[in-house]
Amino acid sequence: MKIQEIELRIIELPLVRPFRTSFGTQTSRQVLMVKVVNEKGTAGWAECVAMSEPLYSPEYTYACIDLIKRFLIPALKKAGEFKAEDVATILKPYLGGQMAKASLETAILDAQLKDGKVSLASFLGATKSRVECGVSVGIANNLDALAEEVKIYVDEGYRRIKLKIEPGWDIQAVKLIRDIYPEIPLQVDANQAYSRSDGKHLAQLDQFNLLLIEQPLDEHDILGHALLAKEVKTPICLDESIISLQSAQDALALNATTVINIKPGRVGGYFESVKIHDLCVANKIPVWCGGMLETGIGRAANLALAALPGFTLPGDTSASSRYFKQDITTPFVMDDGYITVPNKPGIGVEPDMDFLESITTTKEVIK
Numbered sequence: 493m494k495i496q497e498i499e500l501r502i503i504e505l506p507l508v509r510p511f512r513t514s515f516g517t518q519t520s521r522q523v524l525m526v527k528v529v530n531e532k533g534t535a536g537w538a539e540c541v542a543m544s545e546p547l548y549s550p551e552y553t554y555a556c557i558d559l560i561k562r563f564l565i566p567a568l569k570k571a572g573e574f575k576a577e578d579v580a581t582i583l584k585p586y587l588g589g590q591m592a593k594a595s596l597e598t599a600i601l602d603a604q605l606k607d608g609k610v611s612l613a614s615f616l617g618a619t620k621s622r623v624e625c626g627v628s629v630g631i632a633n634n635l636d637a638l639a640e641e642v643k644i645y646v647d648e649g650y651r652r653i654k655l656k657i658e659p660g661w662d663i664q665a666v667k668l669i670r671d672i673y674p675e676i677p678l679q680v681d682a683n684q685a686y687s688r689s690d691g692k693h694l695a696q697l698d699q700f701n702l703l704l705i706e707q708p709l710d711e712h713d714i715l716g717h718a719l720l721a722k723e724v725k726t727p728i729c730l731d732e733s734i735i736s737l738q739s740a741q742d743a744l745a746l747n748a749t750t751v752i753n754i755k756p757g758r759v760g761g762y763f764e765s766v767k768i769h770d771l772c773v774a775n776k777i778p779v780w781c782g783g784m785l786e787t788g789i790g791r792a793a794n795l796a797l798a799a800l801p802g803f804t805l806p807g808d809t810s811a812s813s814r815y816f817k818q819d820i821t822t823p824f825v826m827d828d829g830y831i832t833v834p835n836k837p838g839i840g841v842e843p844d845m846d847f848l849e850s851i852t853t854t855k856e857v858i859k
């Protein structure tokens with residue numbers, strides 16, 4: 493394909509309730525939407541999962557826009573004609589920027605698959621038509637509020653609960669939810685909030701039969717995670733540390749992780765995600781699909797990935813209503829704890845343009 497034009501648009505979507513993690517509280521989701529139009533006039537869509545501030549990863553919305561405009565689009569234009577499969581190689585000289593790169597690659601892939609009339613799910617090798625849904629529960633104001641929020645999700649049918657934790661909001665919160673729901677699949681996510689000396693403290697979580705502890709330590713501290721894995725019995729799962737196939741290989745070789753959360757934006761796209769999936773399948777490492785408060789555009793693509801056979805744990809692939817009163821696509825609805833994987837060509841969904849325009853804060857078209 494050849495690029496005819498690229499539209500970069502920032503939207504601001506309010507969240508149904510504040511989402512607090514160890515790195516901050518979000519009340520709305522700022523999203524960079526990327527639309528790529530190819531030489532046939534076919535439009536492909538993707539969203540960039542970077543947040544408005546560099547709190548979860550070094551990338552943030554305006555840095556992504558700068559990278560995309562200043563370096564990535566010119567590199568693609570210089571390449572002339574290419575396929576989605578070539579995008580990562582074309583952009584490789586520019587270091588980092590996985591989220592920005594993933595958004596371009598995915599929009600290009602969406603257009604390519606639409607032209608070829610192939611769904612992203614079948615293109616990636618999906619074997620499931622629906623995927624099991626988990627939900628991520630933010631840090632609450634108090635234990636009563638936590639129990640109340642978890643009850644809403646359990647009643648809605650979510651099949652796995654993930655509690656956000658940080659020092660001061662961990663053992664008691666987990667004990668409370670485990671006491672109320674002795675059987676429910678439960679896991680925790682620290683977003684790097686602990687340090688190497690917290691091993692004994694975190695080992696107290698072993699009594700609650702958790703599926704995993706996600707990213708307890710700094711993203712660069714692979715050795716620390718390997719040491720921690722010797723102190724706690726609960727499986728360690730890396731998220732922020734896994735930014736590529738190489739980092740997944742290293743973390744596995746060093747026994748720093750026994751479960752991996754794959755987020756396509758964090759690793760530079762869906763091709764890299766499938767490579768990590770395949771590595772994990774070959775090593776009998778369970779994987780699950782993470783979430784970054786995606787709109788229906790990003791959610792659709794994540795569902796396609798989560799339908800691959802190695803995704804044996806429920807992901808953060810919640811219904812649209814978990815985060816948004818109104819989504820920018822037809823909302824993803826959960827039925828009996830599952831969401832149906834889109835099967836139309838490309839990512840399988842289109843934005844509602846009227847609604848998209850109404851929540852757009854900036855927009856520019858690059859020819």
Ligand code: NPG
Pocket residue numbers: 513543548627628681683731782783784785786808809810
């Ligand atoms: O369901 O989309 C979702 C959110 C799941 O907890 C979730 N995401 O650390 O994994 C995370 C966290 C996150 C959200 C990270 C937003 C970065 C931005």
